Amino acid sequence: SWDEFAAPAAPPLDFVFTLCDQAAGEVCPYWPGQPMTAHWGVPDPAAVEGSQTQQWLAFRTAFRALENRIRIFTSLPIASIDRLKLQQHLDAIGRMPAPDESG
Secondary structure, rough: HHHOOOOOOOOOOOOOEEEOOHHHHOOOOOOOOOOOOEEEEOOOOOHOOOOOOHHHHHHHHHHHHHHHHHHHHHHHHHHHOOOHHHHHHHHHHHEEEEOOOOO
């Protein structure tokens, strides 16, 4: 639960990324440290019904989407871009489609 990170004794945060689609429309709590926030939604792989292979593929797709977004995020020149431009990058990363599983 995100409540743990919004508690008075929680450490200050630099970035907060929400993942579930329900969080996209919710009002987020106050985060210590006034972190930058972005919604990087991915379909919930645990909600997939079907064969074991279909479930595995759903988890793999979610993992690859997050792995790709994190790789791009960690390559950003954070120290040399202003807060507005960084927010634009974070939002754009969240809009990226999942990697193609066919190849």
